[in-house]
Amino acid sequence: MPRKQEKRATDTIRPGIVLSVEQASVSNSMQMTKTKYLILAITTLMSFYSAFGQQPKPSPTPDPGQETLKVNIRRVRLPITVTDNKKQFVPGLTQNDFVVMEDKVPQQIESFTSEQNNVLPLYVGVLMDTSPSTAGKLKFEQESAMNFIQTVIRPRRDRVLFATFDHEVTLRQDFTDRLELLDRAVFGVKKTGNKTALYDAVWQFCDEKMRSAQGRRVIVVITDGDDTYSRAELKDAIDIAQRTETTIFAISTKAGLSGTVPGVEAGQVQDHGDRSLERLCEETGGVAFFTGDMLALERSFGRIANELRTQYLITYKPTNDQYDGSYRKVEVKLINGNEKFRLRTKRGYTAVTDSVTPK
Numbered sequence: 001m002p003r004k005q006e007k008r009a010t011d012t013i014r015p016g017i018v019l020s021v022e023q024a025s026v027s028n029s030m031q032m033t034k035t036k037y038l039i040l041a042i043t044t045l046m047s048f049y050s051a052f053g054q055q056p057k058p059s060p061t062p063d064p065g066q067e068t069l070k071v072n073i074r075r076v077r078l079p080i081t082v083t084d085n086k087k088q089f090v091p092g093l094t095q096n097d098f099v100v101m102e103d104k105v106p107q108q109i110e111s112f113t114s115e116q117n118n119v120l121p122l123y124v125g126v127l128m129d130t131s132p133s134t135a136g137k138l139k140f141e142q143e144s145a146m147n148f149i150q151t152v153i154r155p156r157r158d159r160v161l162f163a164t165f166d167h168e169v170t171l172r173q174d175f176t177d178r179l180e181l182l183d184r185a186v187f188g189v190k191k192t193g194n195k196t197a198l199y200d201a202v203w204q205f206c207d208e209k210m211r212s213a214q215g216r217r218v219i220v221v222i223t224d225g226d227d228t229y230s231r232a233e234l235k236d237a238i239d240i241a242q243r244t245e246t247t248i249f250a251i252s253t254k255a256g257l258s259g260t261v262p263g264v265e266a267g268q269v270q271d272h273g274d275r276s277l278e279r280l281c282e283e284t285g286g287v288a289f290f291t292g293d294m295l296a297l298e299r300s301f302g303r304i305a306n307e308l309r310t311q312y313l314i315t316y317k318p319t320n321d322q323y324d325g326s327y328r329k330v331e332v333k334l335i336n337g338n339e340k341f342r343l344r345t346k347r348g349y350t351a352v353t354d355s356v357t358p359k
Helices: 003-009 015-023 030-054 132-152 179-187 198-208 234-243 272-282 294-309
Strands: 076-083 098-102 109-113 122-129 159-165 169-176 216-223 246-252 288-290 312-316 327-334 342-344 348-350
Touching (some): 076 327, 098 312, 132 159, 132 179, 132 294, 159 179, 159 198, 169 179, 169 198, 198 216, 198 234, 216 294, 234 246, 234 272, 234 348, 246 272, 288 294, 327 342
Parallel strands (some): 122 159, 122 216, 246 288
Antiparallel strands (some): 098 327, 159 169, 327 348
16 A cells, blocks of 8 residues: 555544554555554554553643632630739639630630649740830830840740831841840830831731740730831730730830829829720730839739749630621639639630631
């Protein structure tokens, strides 16, 4: 058979078998030709079937534009501080001494850690106000902040970051346990800004830093004035702190560390700014200190450090597992004759899906 005719005869056959047809021996006998073509067709089909069966099944390739749905079963973690009528921390309580309620519905405590066994690392953000009114007391605030950092940090376990806020929010040192880096960052602050963006600072560091911290999350704010520059509002700062399980403590130095503002040196709340600072702390499980002199400032730092070492830790899975954006009120009570003690923890959270890193 001429080559051109042979090629045309295989035009309807897949290209992969053309070579086999060309190699076939063609005789003048029509019967032999038919027989060879039949054998060739059977052989070809068997080859294709065998090859197809030996190919591995392709694994599905993810669509780069397709989002992956990740569902987390949320646990609520509550650092709890218990004090007596002399404001001394109360040790020795057990899980059976606590009752947890969410929207007045009792919750099953999933895990409990006593103050003695609370070995989770601390992640502490120290945020210092550098607005113009802090210029005269900046040096002492730096010394007190550094003393606090040295007291609270446990090498190779805890981490501290240091930042300042005025009209800008500035990270001076990211989380570290190296005291020399923190010392350089704290005392490296030389000038002040011209506004106070407190809520922006809280929001930014809760969202960008505390969210992924693998331990207990705490922010300590040192400030002497009201927020005057933030885009975020008080409720925004509270919401992000509750959702990232961050406890906020604040030390107000508005008295100028001289005891000249009536009421402040006695630890009393004076104006709207003071009440907002107090609410920011209490809603997240912390406390605000209103210092009137240098000794009171040192005592406030010392008390925060002690509290972080004596907290109980309760974790529970909410019975209401719907992420519907509603606010869930959390109440923790003491029983078994311990009702006389004072208990402090965060007051609730907004039930929205969030990407807080599991502990």
